[in-house]
Amino acid sequence: MYRRLDPERMPQHVAIIMDGNGRWAGKRSLKRFFGHQQGAEAVQYVVETASRVGLPWLTLYAFSLENNLKRPRTEVNFLMRLLKSYLTNNVQRMNDNNVRIQYVGRTEELPEEVRERMRYAEEATRKNTGTTLTLALNYGARSELVDAFRRLVADVQRKGLCPEQITELDIHRYLYTAHMPDPDLLIRTSGEMRVSNFLLWQIAYTEIFVTERLWPDFRGIHMLEAIEDYQRRERRYGGLSDGTESDDVESLPANQMVV
Ligand code: FPP
Numbered sequence: 467m468y469r470r471l472d473p474e475r476m477p478q479h480v481a482i483i484m485d486g487n488g489r490w491a492g493k494r495s496l497k498r499f500f501g502h503q504q505g506a507e508a509v510q511y512v513v514e515t516a517s518r519v520g521l522p523w524l525t526l527y528a529f530s531l532e533n534n535l536k537r538p539r540t541e542v543n544f545l546m547r548l549l550k551s552y553l554t555n556n557v558q559r560m561n562d563n564n565v566r567i568q569y570v571g572r573t574e575e576l577p578e579e580v581r582e583r584m585r586y587a588e589e590a591t592r593k594n595t596g597t598t599l600t601l602a603l604n605y606g607a608r609s610e611l612v613d614a615f616r617r618l619v620a621d622v623q624r625k626g627l628c629p630e631q632i633t634e635l636d637i638h639r640y641l642y643t644a645h646m647p648d649p650d651l652l653i654r655t656s657g658e659m660r661v662s663n664f665l666l667w668q669i670a671y672t673e674i675f676v677t678e679r680l681w682p683d684f685r686g687i688h689m690l691e692a693i694e695d696y697q698r699r700e701r702r703y704g705g706l707s708d709g710t711e712s713d714d715v716e717s718l719p720a721n722q723m724v725v
Contacts (some may be wrong), residue, residue, distance in 0.1 A: 471519065471690060475697045477650035479523035480516070480689065481672070483664055484509070486656025486680030493680075499544050504682035506552050510559065515686020517563040517597040519693075523646055524599050527664050531572060531606035546580050549603070553587040560587070564596030570642035571605030572613075600646070607666035614640035643668055651696045653689065655681045671703045 484505060491501030509526060516524040528549070534542055553567075560567060567587050576584075584603075618640045622632065638644060648668045652661070657678040661669065675692040677684075 470694050472697050476519070476521065477693060477696060478521075478647050479525065479649045480521060480651045480653065480693070481525040481527070481649040481665060481669070482512070482689075483527045483652070483654040483662060484681040484684070485654060485658060487682055489656060490680040490682040498541060501680075501682055502541075502545060502548055506548050508682050508684050509552065510556055511685050512689055513565055513597065513599050514559070514563050515689055516599075517565050518686070519690065521597055523649075524597055525570075525602060525646075525649065525665070526599070527602045527605065527662075529571075529603050529605070530663065531604050531609055532663065534604060546577060550580055550583045553583040557587050557590045560591045560599070561594065564594045566591045566594040566596070566598045567601065568598060569601050569603050570610070571603045572609060573603050575604055598646075600643075602664070605642075605664075607663045610642055611667065613642075637667070641667060648672065650701075651675060651692065653677065653692045655679055655684050671701070673699055673701065 487501035487505040488498045489501070490504065491498050494500075509528075512526075513524060529545060537545075569584055569588070573581065573584065614637060618632070618636065621627075622629070643665070648670070649665065649672045652664075652669055652672045652674050654660070654674070654676045657676060659676055661674075665672075673696050675695055677688065677692070679688060
């Protein structure tokens with residue numbers, strides 16, 4: 467294990483918004499495609515590091531639903547080809563590293579030849595017990611919520627339940643990620659301070675780490691540095707930190723009141 471990490475405080479789930487492939491290529495006067503190609507290499511390095519340090523869940527935002535609509539057709543086609551070859555060429559390495567692959571998103575809308583490769587990689591790595599790599603493909607958090615609510619409402623109607631009976635746990639159970647823990651740490655590359663419609667429900671209490679590094683330059687060591695930073699933080703889950711008391715406004719002298 468990377469010696470600066472505390473094995474007692476390892477995150478269970480790290481999610482990454484991989485961004486900056488286009489800028490990486492632009493800085494080198496290369497076509498965007500090269501950035502994506504290098505980005506796919508970076509994916510594998512990071513996955514193998516995750517497996518080496520025993521991270522149970524790693525989720526990567528590979529293709530957003532919105533982005534796929536906005537990118538030029540040729541670029542989307544290239545990304546699909548890249549994904550297909552990634553899934554074909556890395557299955558052996560996934561197995562060597564005990565990595566299981568799965569997907570979230572409206573994957574049914576992806577081209578059939580991509581879905582065929584997805585099924586192949588999922589099936590071939592199904593028995594692995596190390597890191598679960600989840601690729602978010604054609605994913606958008608709001609559409610995930612729409613999909614969840616559609617199924618939830620249908621079940622509520624079918625079972626004749628009343629709306630008051632719906633709990634947060636029920637909503638969680640209808641998400642694509644129902645079987646996964648929420649991310650402890652969300653990393654975003656290339657410096658943007660946005661969550662870009664990624665896992666909105668699930669990141670309610672997630673720690674966020676933004677790095678200026680562009681995704682094609684991101685390696686396992688950078689993920690470990692982000693985890694190290696995460697381990698230095700005190701998580702509060704919406705509560706107050708230990709040792710402080712809640713502000714009892716009633717007991718404060720009027721001149722100390724901050725409104
Ligand atoms: C954003 O770069 C990144 C993506 C398109 C998502 C990540 C995709 C890959 C790493 C390619 C292959 C993926 C797999 C799983 C094999 P951008 O084009 O938005 O960069 P920019 O903001 O600099 O233009």
